[in-house]
Amino acid sequence: KAGVTQTPRYLIKTRGQQVTLSCSPISGHRSVSWYQQTPGQGLQFLFEYFSETQRNKGNFPGRFSGRQFSNSRSEMNVSTLELGDSALYLCASSSQGGNEKLFFGSGTQLSVL
């Protein structure tokens, strides 16, 4: 069974631009979560989607948004990029998204110049 797939692997953008990251969960998994990882703040929860609905959201500004499609694939979008948005963005999937382990992809490394 294939793991969680994230594209692209690396991305370089400039301040003010927007970016869209993609995630394909493990086959059969319906819950997709997104995390931001930085050296200063560690791993922080962005949001979770299940059946195309956002069920949970972390403490990030509205510039960070996401969506989920009917095949459970998910995208996250960051608008009006800031230098501080440079981070590794990780997607994780699980069967139902309840209190269960998450399986992570390798992430998208975003650099904002």
Added chain:
Amino acid sequence: GESVGLHLPTLSVQEGDNSIINCAYSNSASDYFIWYKQESGKGPQFIIDIRSNMDKRQGQRVTVLLNKTVKHLSLQIAATQPGDSAVYFCAEVGGGTSYGKLTFGQGTILTVHP
């Protein structure tokens, strides 16, 4: 609380030694805990989990201990190998249904010397 990771604790061991990685969690209502391993350039990889109604769980070469009284979690790795070198994170799930939200610890860097 949220994860903060300016300076990660480090643990350096010799190949074949046993390793113990510790984690203090913040939410006394947390009822599910997970250990992850993250190698350079990869996402966190699941190692072992434990629910709050248990105090010990064993896997292959790994054991997790949970002490709810002092809100402490530990990961023991037996016969540590160079391939175990990575950053190790504990993660907790708060009481109730988390819907995909894990609260991660700051992480510990494990270095195994051949």
